[in-house]
Amino acid sequence: MRAVWRAARAAVRRRRLQTLVIALVTLTSTVAMVVALGLVDAASAPFDKAFGKQRGPHVVAAFDPAEVSDAQLAQVARESGVEAAAGPYAQATVEFPDGSMNFGLGREITVVGRADPEGPVDRLDLWAGRWATRPGEVVLNRQSDWTSDDLGKRLPMPSGGPALTVVGFAFDLSRTADAWVAPEQIDALHPTVTQMLFRFPDSSTDDRLRAQLGKATEGLPADALTASRSYLTLKHQVSSSARAYTPYLMAFGILGIAVAVLIIANVVSGAVISGFRHIGVLKALGFTPGQVVAVYLTMISVPAVLGCALGTVLGNVLARPFFEFVFMGPDAGVFHDSVSVSAWVNAVTLLGMPAVCLLAALAPAVRAHRMSAARAISAGSAPRAGRALGIQRRLAGSRLPRSVSLGVGLPFARPGRSALTLAAVVLGVTTVTFATGLATTMTRFGDAGRDAYQVTVYASHVKDGKEIQPEHGDRELHSLLAELPGASEVTGRAVVDVRLAGSAHPVILEGRRGDRPQLEDVLTRGRWMRGDGEIVAGSAFLRQNGVRVGDRVSLEKGGRTEKVLVVGEFMQSNPRVVAAGWSTLTALAPHEKPISYHVRLRDGTDPAAYARAARAADAGITPDVRGSNAITQTIIGSASALTLMLAVVASLGVFHTVVLNTRDRRRDLGMLKSIGMTPRQVTVMTVTSMAVLGAIGSLLGIPLGVAGYDLVVPRMTAAVDITLPAYMTDVWEAPALAALALAGLVIAVLGALVPARRAGRLTVAEVLRSE
Numbered sequence: 001m002r003a004v005w006r007a008a009r010a011a012v013r014r015r016r017l018q019t020l021v022i023a024l025v026t027l028t029s030t031v032a033m034v035v036a037l038g039l040v041d042a043a044s045a046p047f048d049k050a051f052g053k054q055r056g057p058h059v060v061a062a063f064d065p066a067e068v069s070d071a072q073l074a075q076v077a078r079e080s081g082v083e084a085a086a087g088p089y090a091q092a093t094v095e096f097p098d099g100s101m102n103f104g105l106g107r108e109i110t111v112v113g114r115a116d117p118e119g120p121v122d123r124l125d126l127w128a129g130r131w132a133t134r135p136g137e138v139v140l141n142r143q144s145d146w147t148s149d150d151l152g153k154r155l156p157m158p159s160g161g162p163a164l165t166v167v168g169f170a171f172d173l174s175r176t177a178d179a180w181v182a183p184e185q186i187d188a189l190h191p192t193v194t195q196m197l198f199r200f201p202d203s204s205t206d207d208r209l210r211a212q213l214g215k216a217t218e219g220l221p222a223d224a225l226t227a228s229r230s231y232l233t234l235k236h237q238v239s240s241s242a243r244a245y246t247p248y249l250m251a252f253g254i255l256g257i258a259v260a261v262l263i264i265a266n267v268v269s270g271a272v273i274s275g276f277r278h279i280g281v282l283k284a285l286g287f288t289p290g291q292v293v294a295v296y297l298t299m300i301s302v303p304a305v306l307g308c309a310l311g312t313v314l315g316n317v318l319a320r321p322f323f324e325f326v327f328m329g330p331d332a333g334v335f336h337d338s339v340s341v342s343a344w345v346n347a348v349t350l351l352g353m354p355a356v357c358l359l360a361a362l363a364p365a366v367r368a369h370r371m372s373a374a375r376a377i378s379a380g381s382a383p384r385a386g387r388a389l390g391i392q393r394r395l396a397g398s399r400l401p402r403s404v405s406l407g408v409g410l411p412f413a414r415p416g417r418s419a420l421t422l423a424a425v426v427l428g429v430t431t432v433t434f435a436t437g438l439a440t441t442m443t444r445f446g447d448a449g450r451d452a453y454q455v456t457v458y459a460s461h462v463k464d465g466k467e468i469q470p471e472h473g474d475r476e477l478h479s480l481l482a483e484l485p486g487a488s489e490v491t492g493r494a495v496v497d498v499r500l501a502g503s504a505h506p507v508i509l510e511g512r513r514g515d516r517p518q519l520e521d522v523l524t525r526g527r528w529m530r531g532d533g534e535i536v537a538g539s540a541f542l543r544q545n546g547v548r549v550g551d552r553v554s555l556e557k558g559g560r561t562e563k564v565l566v567v568g569e570f571m572q573s574n575p576r577v578v579a580a581g582w583s584t585l586t587a588l589a590p591h592e593k594p595i596s597y598h599v600r601l602r603d604g605t606d607p608a609a610y611a612r613a614a615r616a617a618d619a620g621i622t623p624d625v626r627g628s629n630a631i632t633q634t635i636i637g638s639a640s641a642l643t644l645m646l647a648v649v650a651s652l653g654v655f656h657t658v659v660l661n662t663r664d665r666r667r668d669l670g671m672l673k674s675i676g677m678t679p680r681q682v683t684v685m686t687v688t689s690m691a692v693l694g695a696i697g698s699l700l701g702i703p704l705g706v707a708g709y710d711l712v713v714p715r716m717t718a719a720v721d722i723t724l725p726a727y728m729t730d731v732w733e734a735p736a737l738a739a740l741a742l743a744g745l746v747i748a749v750l751g752a753l754v755p756a757r758r759a760g761r762l763t764v765a766e767v768l769r770s771e
Contacts, residue, residue, distance in 0.1 A: 433705020
């Protein structure tokens with residue numbers, strides 16, 4: 001073994017370039033593998049992981065305290081069909097006074113009396129401050145958007161009750177409450193409901209959860225259970241953004257794994273084949289066939305294991321901020337602890353990538369095992385003609401430059417190596433094509449309605465924890481904003497909660513008044529509302545309520561009912577939102593006023609300057625300049641980063657192929673140079689050999705990328721219940737396809753250029769010395 005190690009170590013030192021390339025390709029491929037597998041793992045079930053970590057309740061049940069006692073509910077928690085339970089907790093509904101500071105929780109909140117954030121079910125993430133342990137304290141359910149000054153502020157209570165001091169912020173994925181107080185405090189808030197949190201053995205469907213809940217509570221009075229909510233409904237709502245990311249992240253993950261494995265197999269097997277001459281020398285010196293195989297497996301393992309270890313570390317370092325970037329947005333807090341690289345991913349890469357290297361080296365090493373010393377030396381130094389020479393002879397009669405005709409035939413000298421390189425280029429082109437189509441769609445999605453308005457003016461202003469109302473009335477404020485310099489159109493927006501008749505689902509009715517009632521929304525079917533009694537509904541609303549364009553539905557608010565006609569469908573993922581004209585909204589809520597005004601500016605107007613002018617005109621409003629679409633930027637940015645990474649890995653594969661081809665054909669290069677071939681012609685010949693693979697890679701990769709786009713994008717939109725208009729998905733136009741045709745050439749040429757130039761600078765004397 002000492003002789004094997006010394007020979008392998010000497011080979012590693014002697015073949016520095018080859019060793020460096022193997023280590024670099026292994027490192028880069030391992031980084032790609034860590035990120036790819038991490039993406040597949042993180043995108044597979046982010047909600048389930050976060051929900052499982054918090055031991056979220058499968059069912060949140062509300063009971064009438066007048067019908068059932070806490071002791072009876074405690075007995076239910078011990079029933080055989082209940083996996084775990086928490087409670088009973090007293091629950092109260094609190095409505096804030098007008099104009100009071102409510103920390104963005106809404107006008108009406110649910111408060112639960114709970115002794116601590118832990119428990120067998122629903123373990124809350126207390127991420128700021130401490131838990132409420134005494135009367136007069138409260139913990140708010142919030143994910144983010146806070147400052148240290150918020151701790152210690154006072155939360156007003158209705159009916160002149162004492163305000164509660166905010167002592168902490170907790171995050172509850174299951175949304176069992178908006179706030180928590182100590183059990184001693186809840187009685188002062190007049191609770192009307194007792195809350196129980198259940199986990200059941202079978203949580204696969206709503207029907208099975210209802211059946212298990214019914215069996216557990218069958219001993220209670222008939223009217224004891226007043227309401228229940230399954231976690232499956234919450235899962236659909238909370239994980240919508242992650243569901244949009246999942247299809248394309250899975251696609252990139254699979255492509256990354258495939259590219260990494262192909263490149264490693266190509267690089268390692270090529271390195272062993274190029275060393276056949278050295279194998280013959282070792283056999284001539286007395287090494288047994290088994291020792292020769294061991295030498296080459298060891299020689300490959302040293303840079304491979306080193307590159308794999310460094311790549312795993314670097315992959316973990318890069319993956320964490322990348323995952324946070326991908327999963328940023330309104331649900332970021334939900335998945336914050338569930339998107340890190342799992343232990344199994346590191347184990348697979350640390351063990352799997354060296355195993356791939358050894359398996360790739362084993363086949364050619366076993367082939368060398370069977371060779372005699374003379375044959376191995378001949379295989380490593382004799383010129384390879386075969387199909388390459390025949391093709392070059394056929395091309396010699398064409399008008400192509402001699403360096404080009406020679407280069408076209410070179411890939412056929414090593415068909416196996418060329419096939420692996422071509423496969424990597426094809427996957428690289430597939431990735432570029434898929435990412436280009438996805439970025440085009442997301443750009444059009446993000447730009448949709450961008451010119452509808454530039455400034456949003458909110459009809460209130462918060463100062464020192466108090467809400468300040470505008471100095472002007474509704475109509476006066478609308479006119480004031482329209483008269484400010486630069487204003488072109490002003491549209492007021494009001495929001496009121498109504499109900500769809502015959503359904504328990506609440507509906508958000510947006511009333512719009514002014515110059516542009518469609519605002520930034522994109523119509524996908526039908527038309528916009530024109531008169532009274534007409535609404536335009538979001539795609540998700542229509543799907544989830546079984547409503548179609550042309551149907552009539554009834555909306556209810558208080559004692560009022562309005563029958564409306566659905567005249568159009570617009571691109572909207574919120575299943576509760578419908579839009580209507582102002583008259584339709586005031587028919588249900590006569591006294592409702594706009595909560596915001598959306599201002600479209602004339603060309604050349606500075607939005608920031610208009611916002612300052614609006615603030616100066618009325619201190620009770622909050623102007624806000626419209627920002628960019630975060631989800632669009634997230635998808636485009638992450639897709640670009642992944643595409644660049646996989647393209648670099650593919651280029652490294654081409655780089656190593658050229659290095660090996662140059663080493664294999666060094667005698668041919670010496671002969672060509674001796675008869676007058678210039679360094680530039682050698683460079684062109686070498687680059688041409690890879691450009692052929694790049695051109696073929698483009699022809700094969702573009703259709704695969706288009707197919708991937710057609711497979712992934714519809715699933716992304718279906719995940720969030722939206723319908724995209726045709727212009728957003730018709731992305732494969734002639735100019736775009738022509739540009740994509742260059743992708744394979746770019747990958748191949750960039751990978752081949754450096755070693756090709758190095759081959760061009762070789763002198764005949766250097767080639768003879770290497771012989």
